[in-house]
Amino acid sequence: xxxxxxxxxxxxxxxxxxxxxxxxxxxxxxxxxxxxxxxxxxxxxxxxxxxxxxxxxxxxxxxxxxxxxxxxxxxxxxxxxxxxxxxxxxxxxxxxxxxxxxxxxxxxxxxxxxxxxxxxxxxxxxxxxxxxxxxxxxxxxxxxxxxxxxxxxxxxxxxxxxxxxxxxxxxxxxxxxxxxxxxxxxxxxxxxxxxxxxxxxxxxxxxxxxxxxxxxxxxxxxxxxxxxxxxxxxxxxxxxxxxxxxxxxxxxxxxxxxxxxxxxxxxxxxxxxxxxxxxxxxxx
Numbered sequence: 001x002x003x004x005x006x007x008x009x010x011x012x013x014x015x016x017x018x019x020x021x022x023x024x025x026x027x028x029x030x031x032x033x034x035x036x037x038x039x040x041x042x043x044x045x046x047x048x049x050x051x052x053x054x055x056x057x058x059x060x061x062x063x064x065x066x067x068x069x070x071x072x073x074x075x076x077x078x079x080x081x082x083x084x085x086x087x088x089x090x091x092x093x094x095x096x097x098x099x100x101x102x103x104x105x106x107x108x109x110x111x112x113x114x115x116x117x118x119x120x121x122x123x124x125x126x127x128x129x130x131x132x133x134x135x136x137x138x139x140x141x142x143x144x145x146x147x148x149x150x151x152x153x154x155x156x157x158x159x160x161x162x163x164x165x166x167x168x169x170x171x172x173x174x175x176x177x178x179x180x181x182x183x184x185x186x187x188x189x190x191x192x193x194x195x196x197x198x199x200x201x202x203x204x205x206x207x208x209x210x211x212x213x214x215x216x217x218x219x220x221x222x223x224x225x226x227x228x229x230x231x232x233x234x235x236x237x238x239x240x241x242x243x244x245x246x247x248x249x250x251x252x253x254x255x256x257x258x259x260x261x262x263x264x265x266x267x268x269x270x271x272x273x274x275x276x277x278x279x280x281x282x283x284x
Contacts, residue, residue: 004025017193017208018117020272021140022092022205027075029095035204036096037259038074038103039082048080056230056260059132061085067129067154069147070118070137072096074103079135081109090121092140119146127156130186136256139171142192144212148224157253157265161226163258164234166202170255171211175199180243182252188213201246202255204235226261234258 028146029036043050048061058064066076072091077100081087089111099241104111114124118134132151138144144165151161174185177196186194193208203209212266221228233254238247244250249255 009112017142018092018204020051020208022094023038023093024204025093027211028204030097036073036099038135039078043079044107045174047083051076051079051133054230054232056160058160059068060249061131065128067124067132068152068217069132069134069151071133071135072113072211076133076135077111078103078107078109081111084112085131086115088124090114090116090124091120092117102141107239109178116140119143119150121150121154124154126147128151128154128250129159130156132163134161136164136166138212138217139166139206139209140208145220145224148226149223152263153163155244157263157267159263161259161261161263163261165212165217165257165259166199166209167233167257168211168213170202170253171209173197173199173201173253178214179247182249183193186211201249201250204264218259221261225264225266227264228259228261232258232262247267249267 015033025173026049039047049058051057057219060094061080064085066080066085068087068089070091072075072093072095077087077089081104085129087110089100091113092115094115097115100111100113101110116123118137118265134151137146141147168188169184172184172186172188172190173182174195175183176273177183184201185197188209188211192210194211197203218228218231234256236247236250236255238245241247
């Protein structure tokens with residue numbers, strides 16, 4: 001079974017980057033993209049192991065309230081539901097959410113789908129979830145801090161936030177030389193959507209993507225009420241492929257960052273005027 005909802009409001013600018021990204025992801029979902037592969041029967045038989053290769057999740061997910069954030073597509077939400085969790089999945093793409101509804105119905109699982117942008121969860125209540133799990137997606141919104149603020153709000157005290165992001169350097173790569181050397185052609189402090197690039201490895205063609213700096217990805221998380229408990233860089237190096245393959249690029253430029261963070265208890269949060277810490281922006 002699957003309950004379906006739409007949030008009533010979208011952030012300002014929804015006719016721009018939001019509509020653009022929604023359109024592309026709808027096309028990816030409808031065309032059978034690798035990013036829209038539903039959970040297999042084999043995966044559903046042992047969902048906890050599939051979801052938690054690093055041991056970041058609670059030992060039991062039974063009756064846990066889980067938000068799968070910007071992760072429609074019939075995979076993650078289905079696995080959490082199969083593991084016994086109470087699952088809500090938020091995604092901008094109605095076609096990606098359709099896959100969750102389809103698979104939940106087919107498998108007799110309960111999943112609530114909500115069509116919304118990841119940086120505006122205004123109709124989800126405060127302190128509602130034990131776990132928020134977000135695959136690579138923050139690159140599709142201008143402000144990662146806005147996403148962090150919303151996640152901090154909907155998570156319960158000591159709740160777990162698992163997220164994966166595109167590393168800044170990967171989004172800075174514009175093309176390759178004739179010697180297959182990777183060129184950083186986008187400035188680190190670039191504002192606005194990242195320009196279309198000749199080398200689109202680890203890019204979703206047609207989407208509006210934004211480069212988030214390390215101070216935003218990690219520092220912004222800490223400033224939003226989280227403590228980082230683990231950090232890893234998923235290996236995407238492939239030594240068996242041709243130089244034109246994205247796995248070749250993964251040998252030189254790590255594409256992703258994965259974080260495990262825990263929501264600090266609200267009672268322990270200092271006063272607002274005491275929360276500010278030094279960041280590199282202070283010297284600019």
